[in-house]
Amino acid sequence: MSTVESTLLSPELLAQLERLELVSRKIFRGQLKGERRSKRKGQSVEFADYRNYVAGDDLRFLDWNLYARLDRLFLKLFLEEEDLRFYALLDASSSMGFGDPTKFLYAKQLAAALGFVGLIRADRVKVETLGQPAGKPGPSWRGRASMWRMLKYLEDLEAQETVSLAEGVKNFCLRNRGQGIVVLISDLMDKDGYEAALRYLVSSRFDVYLIHLLSEEEVHPEITGDLCLVDCEDEDRAEITVSAPLLKRYQRTLSAFLDGAKEFSNRRGIHYIFARNQIPVDQLIQVYLRKRGLVR
Amino acid sequence: MISFWSWQWNSLLSWWQWGVLMALPPAVILLYFLKLKRQPLQVPSTYLWRKSIEDLHVNSLWQRLRQNLLLYLQLLLLGMLILALLGPSWNARRLLGDRFIFMVDASASMGSLDEEKTRLETAKQRVGELIDEMRSGDVAMIVSFSDQARIVQHFTDNRRLLKERLEAVGQTARPTSIDEALRAASGSANPGRTASDPSDVQVADALPATVYIFSDGKFEDVSGFSLGNLQPEYRPLGADDASNVGVVAFDARRNEEYPDQLQAFARLQNFGEEDRTVEVELYLDSTGGQPLDVKAVQVPAEGAAGVEFRLGNIEQGVLRLVAKTEDAFRLDDEAWAAVNPPRQGRVLLVTPGNEALQMALLTEDAEALADVSVAPPSILKDEQHQRDAAAGKYHLIIYDRCQPVVGDDPERPWEAMPEANTLFIGTVPPIAGWKSGDVVSVPQIIDTNRAHPLMHLVELGNVMIVEGTPLESPPGGTPLIDSTQGSLFSIAARGAHEDAVLGFEIVGQREGQTYVNTNWPLRLSFPVFVLNVLQYSGGGERSLATAHVQPGQTIPLLAGGSVERLNVRTPQGQTLEVPRNGIGGFTFSRTDTPGIYEVLEDDKLQYRFAVNLFSPNESDIRPRPENTIKIGYVEVEGKPATEAARAKAWKLFLGLALVVLLVEWYIYNRRVYL
Numbered sequence: 001m002s003t004v005e006s007t008l009l010s011p012e013l014l015a016q017l018e019r020l021e022l023v024s025r026k027i028f029r030g031q032l033k034g035e036r037r038s039k040r041k042g043q044s045v046e047f048a049d050y051r052n053y054v055a056g057d058d059l060r061f062l063d064w065n066l067y068a069r070l071d072r073l074f075l076k077l078f079l080e081e082e083d084l085r086f087y088a089l090l091d092a093s094s095s096m097g098f099g100d101p102t103k104f105l106y107a108k109q110l111a112a113a114l115g116f117v118g119l120i121r122a123d124r125v126k127v128e129t130l131g132q133p134a135g136k137p138g139p140s141w142r143g144r145a146s147m148w149r150m151l152k153y154l155e156d157l158e159a160q161e162t163v164s165l166a167e168g169v170k171n172f173c174l175r176n177r178g179q180g181i182v183v184l185i186s187d188l189m190d191k192d193g194y195e196a197a198l199r200y201l202v203s204s205r206f207d208v209y210l211i212h213l214l215s216e217e218e219v220h221p222e223i224t225g226d227l228c229l230v231d232c233e234d235e236d237r238a239e240i241t242v243s244a245p246l247l248k249r250y251q252r253t254l255s256a257f258l259d260g261a262k263e264f265s266n267r268r269g270i271h272y273i274f275a276r277n278q279i280p281v282d283q284l285i286q287v288y289l290r291k292r293g294l295v296r
Numbered sequence: 297m298i299s300f301w302s303w304q305w306n307s308l309l310s311w312w313q314w315g316v317l318m319a320l321p322p323a324v325i326l327l328y329f330l331k332l333k334r335q336p337l338q339v340p341s342t343y344l345w346r347k348s349i350e351d352l353h354v355n356s357l358w359q360r361l362r363q364n365l366l367l368y369l370q371l372l373l374l375g376m377l378i379l380a381l382l383g384p385s386w387n388a389r390r391l392l393g394d395r396f397i398f399m400v401d402a403s404a405s406m407g408s409l410d411e412e413k414t415r416l417e418t419a420k421q422r423v424g425e426l427i428d429e430m431r432s433g434d435v436a437m438i439v440s441f442s443d444q445a446r447i448v449q450h451f452t453d454n455r456r457l458l459k460e461r462l463e464a465v466g467q468t469a470r471p472t473s474i475d476e477a478l479r480a481a482s483g484s485a486n487p488g489r490t491a492s493d494p495s496d497v498q499v500a501d502a503l504p505a506t507v508y509i510f511s512d513g514k515f516e517d518v519s520g521f522s523l524g525n526l527q528p529e530y531r532p533l534g535a536d537d538a539s540n541v542g543v544v545a546f547d548a549r550r551n552e553e554y555p556d557q558l559q560a561f562a563r564l565q566n567f568g569e570e571d572r573t574v575e576v577e578l579y580l581d582s583t584g585g586q587p588l589d590v591k592a593v594q595v596p597a598e599g600a601a602g603v604e605f606r607l608g609n610i611e612q613g614v615l616r617l618v619a620k621t622e623d624a625f626r627l628d629d630e631a632w633a634a635v636n637p638p639r640q641g642r643v644l645l646v647t648p649g650n651e652a653l654q655m656a657l658l659t660e661d662a663e664a665l666a667d668v669s670v671a672p673p674s675i676l677k678d679e680q681h682q683r684d685a686a687a688g689k690y691h692l693i694i695y696d697r698c699q700p701v702v703g704d705d706p707e708r709p710w711e712a713m714p715e716a717n718t719l720f721i722g723t724v725p726p727i728a729g730w731k732s733g734d735v736v737s738v739p740q741i742i743d744t745n746r747a748h749p750l751m752h753l754v755e756l757g758n759v760m761i762v763e764g765t766p767l768e769s770p771p772g773g774t775p776l777i778d779s780t781q782g783s784l785f786s787i788a789a790r791g792a793h794e795d796a797v798l799g800f801e802i803v804g805q806r807e808g809q810t811y812v813n814t815n816w817p818l819r820l821s822f823p824v825f826v827l828n829v830l831q832y833s834g835g836g837e838r839s840l841a842t843a844h845v846q847p848g849q850t851i852p853l854l855a856g857g858s859v860e861r862l863n864v865r866t867p868q869g870q871t872l873e874v875p876r877n878g879i880g881g882f883t884f885s886r887t888d889t890p891g892i893y894e895v896l897e898d899d900k901l902q903y904r905f906a907v908n909l910f911s912p913n914e915s916d917i918r919p920r921p922e923n924t925i926k927i928g929y930v931e932v933e934g935k936p937a938t939e940a941a942r943a944k945a946w947k948l949f950l951g952l953a954l955v956v957l958l959v960e961w962y963i964y965n966r967r968v969y970l
Contacts, residue, residue, distance in 0.1 A: 094340075095340035095341050096340075097340075098339070098340040099340075103340075187340065187341075189340055189341035189343050189344075190343075191341075191343055215340065217339075217340075218340060218344070223337065225335060226334045226335065227334055227335050227336075227337045228334040228335065228336045228337065229336075229337055229338075229339045229342050229345050230336050230337065230338045230339065230342075231338075231339065231341055231342040231343075232338050232339065232340060232341075233341065236342050236346075237336075237342070238342040238345045238346050238349060239334050240345060240349060243365075246348060246349070249348040250344060250345065250348040252348075253344050253347045253348045254344055257344060257347075
C-alpha cells in the first residue's frame with residue numbers, strides 16, 4: 001500500500017486501486033515477463049496444451065507420464081506470463097478544459113488511477129495526449145516506483161492542444177504498435193467526427209476502451225437568454241435564444257450523439273463508457289469500469 | 297338573448313395624446329432591436345448546439361417569434377394600456393329581433409328611490425342600454441305610460457334620437473294602467489282589421505315586435521287583450537325590501553255639532569313588514585312656516601291608522617299635511633286640502649206657487665247652499681230672463697209645472713234651454729227625447745236608484761202619489777225612481793248640464809183649486825231630496841265641499857257668472873287659461889302635479905281644489921310578489937334585473953396589462969422557457 005499523496009490520486013483511491021488489476025480480453029505478447037498470461041507458451045505454471053514433440057524441443061517440457069502411458073512423446077505447453085501494455089490516450093484539446101472539475105482534470109485522474117493499477121501489476125503504462133507528435137513517443141513506466149514520475153507527467157499536461165481527434169489517434173497508432181489496452185478519454189467533440197479516430201484504433205488491434213467524458217454543463221446546460229455561443233477551439237459562433245424547445249432539441253441531439261458513439265463503438269468491439277465529470281473517479285473505476293471488464 | 301360581444305370605445309384622449317401613444321410601440325420595437333446584443337458565452341463546442349439550431353430552423357418563423365418573446369410581451373403590455381385608455385365597453389348581450397317597443401312606466405310609484413336612483417331613472421338607463429345593443433337597421437319605439445300612454449318616439453332606427461327622446465320621459469304622479477300603452481304598441485304590430493267585414497282587407501303587414509315593459513308592476517293584469525305579434529318581455533323594477541308609509545286620505549270637514557269648527561282627517565297606510573311611528577305635521581298657509589299641529593301616528597305593519605286634527609274656526613286657506621316618513625317614496629308623504637269659503641249656487645224656482653217646495657228651499661242648510669229666487673212662470677217669456685238663462689246666470693232652474701220657451705229662430709238664440717241644470721216638476725223639457733206618457737193613477741214606487749247622488753238617503757217607501765206620468769228620457773238618461781207604471785224620475789245629460797224630470801206634481805191646480813198630489817212633502821225624505829238637488833245640480837258649495845282629484849284626472853270647474861274663460865294657477869305658479877268647452881262648461885285636465893290649484897275668474901280667486909295622490913296601489917311600492925304580469929292569457933315572467941349590459945372594460949385591460957407585466961418579469965427573471 002502506498003502512502004503517497006497526489007492531487008490526482010487520493011490515498012483512499014490508491015487504497016482501493018491496490019486491489020485491482022487491468023484486464024484485457026485480448027492476449028498480447030509482452031516484452032518482459034510480467035504477471036499476465038501471454039500468447040506465447042512459456043514457463044509459467046499454468047498449463048495450456050499439449051503438442052507432439054518435434055526434434056529440438058526442450059526436453060524439460062516433455063510429459064513423461066504421458067510417454068509412460070502412451071509410449072509417445074508429448075510436449076507440455078505452459079502459458080507464459082508477460083507484462084501488459086496499457087495506454088491512456090488523453091484528449092487534451094481546449095474543449096476538455098471545461099467543467100468543474102474540468103474534464104481534462106477528470107481525465108488525468110482517471111488515467112492516473114488506471115495507470116497506477118497497471119504499475120502495481122507490473123504492466124507497462126504509457127500516457128499520451130492526442131497532440132503528441134508522431135515521431136516523438138511519450139514516456140512509459142513500469143513498476144510501482146514509477147508512479148511518481150507518471151503523476152508528475154500527468155500533472156504537467158494541459159488542455160490546450162489543437163490537433164483533431166482523428167489526427168491525434170492516427171499519430172498515436174503510428175507511434176505504438178497494436179499491443180495492449182488503449183483507454184481513450186475524450187469528449188469526442190470534434191466537428192470532423194470521431195469515427196475515423198476510432199477506426200484507426202480498431203485497425204491497430206488495440207483492446208480499445210473509450211471513455212466518453214462530458215461535463216455536467218454539456219449534459220444539462222443551464223444557460224438562459226439571448227446568447228452568442230463561442231466555440232473555444234475554432235471560435236465558431238452560434239447565436240441562440242434559449243427556449244424550452246431548443247433545450248429539448250439539444251437534449252435530443254446530445255442523446256443521439258451519445259447513442260451514435262456507443263453504437264459505433266459496440267459494432268467495432270470498442271468498450272464504450274460514458275462518464276460525466278460529476279461521477280467520482282473511484283466510483284467510475286469501481287463500478288463502471290469493473291462492469292465493463294477493464295479492471296477486476 | 298344571445299350572448300355576443302360588441303365593443304364600443306369612448307376615449308378621453310385628444311389627438312396629439314393619441315399620436316404620442318401610437319408612437320410608443322414602434323419606439324419599443326426600435327429600442328428592443330437596438331438593445332439586442334447577444335451575450336457571448338464560451339462553450340466547449342458549438343457542435344451539439346449547431347445541430348440543435350439546424351433542427352429548429354425548420355419552423356423558423358415560430359422560432360423567431362419565440363425568440364422575441366419579451367419584446368412581444370412588452371408590446372402586449374403597451375397594447376393593453378392603450379386599450380384601457382381607449383375606454384372600451386362591451387355589450388354582453390345582443391337584442392333578438394329587429395323591432396322593439398320600449399314601454400317605460402312613468403307612474404307615481406316609479407318615483408320611488410331605490411338606492412339613490414328613482415325607478416324611472418333606472419328604467420331609462422336600462423332602456424338606454426338596450427338601445428345601445430340595437431344593431432343598425434333595428435327600429436324601436438318608446439312609449440311611456442301612467443294611466444295614459446304617450447308615444448315618446450315612433451319607430452325609428454336613429455339611436456341618438458331614441459336616446460334623446462328617452463330623456464324626455466318625465467316622472468308623473470299619475471296612477472298606472474298599461475292597457476293604453478299595450479294598445480298603442482299593438483297598433484303597430486297587429487294592423488287593425490275588422491272580423492265582421494270580409495271586405496276589410498288588411499292594409500299593412502303584421503310586423504312582429506318585442507315589447508320591453510319596464511315597470512314596477514303596479515297595475516292590474518290586463519284582461520281581454522291579445523298580444524298577437526307582440527313578444528312581451530317584462531323587466532321588473534324596484535327593490536324587494538322596499539317599504540313605504542303614505543298618506544292615502546286627507547280631508548277637512550266641518551264638525552257636525554259645531555259647524556264653525558273645522559276638523560281634518562288623515563289616513564296613513566303602512567306598506568311594509570314593520571310597525572312604524574310617523575310624525576305628522578299639519579300646516580296652514582296663513583300661519584307661515586309654523587306647523588298648526590303635530591302628531592305621532594302609530595301605523596301597524598300592513599295596516600292603516602287615522603289621525604284627526606281639531607282646527608277651530610278656519611274660514612279659508614290651504615291645509616298641508618306632511619308625514620315625516622323618511623322612506624323611499626316621497627310623493628305620498630304630503631297631502632293638501634283646500635278650505636274654500638262657502639259659495640252659494642244661484643237657483644231660480646219658476647212656479648205658479650208651491651209652498652212645500654219653497655219651504656224646503658228655505659231650510660238653513662239649503663240657504664247655505666243656494667241663493668234661491670222665485671219667479672212666476674210668466675218670466676219665462678221675458679227676454680231679459682231668457683238672455684240671462686242662456687248666458688248661464690243660474691246654476692239650477694226648477695220649472696214647476698212650466699217649461700222654458702224654446703224656439704228655432706236663429707235671430708233669437710236665447711229662446712232655448714237655459715245654460716243651467718234643470719229640474720222639471722210635472723212637465724218635461726221641450727226638447728227631443730223627453731216624453732211623458734199618459735196620466736196614471738196611484739203609481740206605486742218600487743225602486744229608487746240610491747247610488748245616484750240625487751237619491752242619496754232618500755227613502756220613498758212611505759210616499760204615496762195620486763197621479764203621475766211615466767217618463768221617457770233621451771238616450772243616455774237614467775231612471776231614478778221606478779214605479780209600477782214606469783219611471784217617475786229620470787235624469788239625462790244635455791251638453792254640460794243635466795235635466796232632471798219628476799214625472800209627478802207635488803201640488804197641482806185644478807179649476808183654481810190647489811190640491812196635493814203626493815204626501816212626499818210630509819216625509820223626511822223630501823227636504824233631503826231638495827238638499828240633494830241643490831247640492832248636486834245647484835252649483836252651490838259649502839265650504840270644503842270640493843272633491844279630491846287624483847293626478848291626471850279631469851275636473852269640471854265651476855264658474856260664478858257668465859264668463860268666457862277661467863284661469864287656473866297650478867302649484868308651480870303657472871297660470872293656465874281654460875276656455876269654455878264644446879258643451880259650454882269648463883273642464884280642467886292638467887292636474888299632473890299634486891298640490892293646490894287656484895281657480896281664478898278675472899284674476900279673482902274663486903276657489904281652490906287639491907290634487908293628491910291618494911292611491912294605495914301606487915303607494916305600495918313593493919314589487920309584485922309573483923314577479924309576473926298577465927296580459928290576456930299570456931303570463932309574462934319578469935326577467936331579473938341584470939348588471940349593466942354595457943360593461944366598462946378598461947379595468948379588465950389594466951388588469952391584463954398587470955398580468956402581462958408579471959409574466960414578463962417572471963420570464964425575465966425565472967428562466968421560464970417557452
